[in-house]
Amino acid sequence: MKNFADLTEREVLAVAISSEEEDSRIYMTFAEDLRERYPDSAKVFEQMAEEERGHRHMLLETYEQRFGPHLPPIRREDVKGFLRRRPVWLTxxxxxxxxxxxxxxxxxQAERFYVKAADQAQDVGVRRLLGDLAEAEKGHEEMAAKLTDQILSPDVRAEEDRTNRRMFVLQYVQPGLAGLMDGSVSTLAPLFAAAFATHQNWQTFLVGLAASIGAGISMGFAEALSDDGSLTGRGSPWLRGLTCGAMTTLGGLGHTLPYLVPDSWANAFWIATAIAGVVVFFELWAIAFIRARYMDTPFLQAVFQIVLGGAIVLAVGILIGAA
Structure with missing residues (x-):
């Protein structure tokens, strides 16, 4: 993948052309899906698709005038920093x-891309075109924010609230949830394997502590280095990395701390294991709830993915430890 700052003007235009073409097709898909239920909104998406095709035509004309007819095979997925879109239009x-x-x-995302691209462009005509397209995409964003006024008018949220919530999800919920899922699930196997292999609380606690902190460091760096936030609006990469790393560590420590029960207690191992099992139960259901609440995942699907997956990992750890 290439960094955005390393793109040539030719590559910037090529990415913009392919992005406009893809967005046009996405909007037409939305229009077809909504036509029977919300015909007025479907017409809005048809208009947006037509405007995206117009943007592509303007970009293509500018590109051909400067660089000829051949477009390099580069897409936004090849540029570091673009937000990975969920293909919801397939549903x-x-x-x-x-x-x-x-x-x-x-x-x-499109607006931020054109703003950054305009700042980087050397040619005056290209810079002007990219700036105009940034304003056009901003208008589309505002249009999308008003789409549901016709059916949600009693409960319409202010634009600032919508933006704040979207940014909160992008900057905190997504990396935090990824960390919590990894910390809660991935540490189950080593923790319970150590527990049933040793039947010693202190040794089990040390294994869980090492696994939790190690996973937190790994996930934190992975999140911070995956996206600099310049195009996606996801904020500081190090803040996201800190959030992801902290939640990963917290997810692992939740079911590790019960093994601080002193080994000198009667039935200390089984007391700690029972408490840890209860903590795991609530952790997995909490993750499923967060996925359903913020990530538009159906609750039963989230339960199936998280709770069942976590139970399988837990069982694997116990079987390996008891072998």
């Missing part, structure tokens, strides 16, 4: 609210 009968949130995120 039928999406709620209008879900589509609106997705479009807001798409247009926010």
């Amino acid at each position: 039928k009968n999406l709620s209008l609210e879900t589509i609106r949130r997705e479009v807001e995120t798409m247009e926010m």
Whole structure:
């Protein structure tokens, strides 16, 4: 992957052209999905798709004038810092609210891309075109924010609240949830394997502590280095990394701390293990709830993914430790 700052002007235009073409197809897919349920909103998406095709045409004309007809095979997925989009448009009968949130995120990313690209462009004409497109994408973002007024008018949130919530999810919930999932699930196997292999609380606690802190450091660096936030609006990479790392460590420590029960107590191992099992139960259900609440995942699907997956990892750790 290439850093955005390393892109040539030719590559910037090529990325913009492919992005506009893809966004146009996405909006037409949304329009087709909404046409029967919300015909007025479907027309808005058709208009947005047409405007994206117009943007692509303008970009292509500028590109051909400067660099000729051949486009280099580079897409936004090849540029570090672009937000990875969930392919929600492959799902039928999406709620209008879900589509609106997705479009807001798409247009926010497109606006930031054009602003950054305009700052980097050397040619005056290219810089002017990119600046105009940034303003156009900002208008699309505002249009998407108003899409649900027709059905949510009693409860319409202020634009600032919507933006703040979206940024909160991007900057804190996503990295925090990824860390919590990794810390809570990935440390189950080594912790309970050590517990049933030794039947010693203190040794088990040391294994869990090492696994939790090690996973936290690894996840923190992985999150911080994955995206600098310049295009996606996800904020400081080190803040996201700290959030992800801290939640990873916390997720592992939750079921590690019960093994601080002194070995001198009667049935100390089974007391600690029972407490840890209860903690694991609540951890997994809490993660499932957060996924359903903030990540638009159906609750039963989240339960199946997290609780069942965690139970399997727990069972594997116990079986290995008891072998």
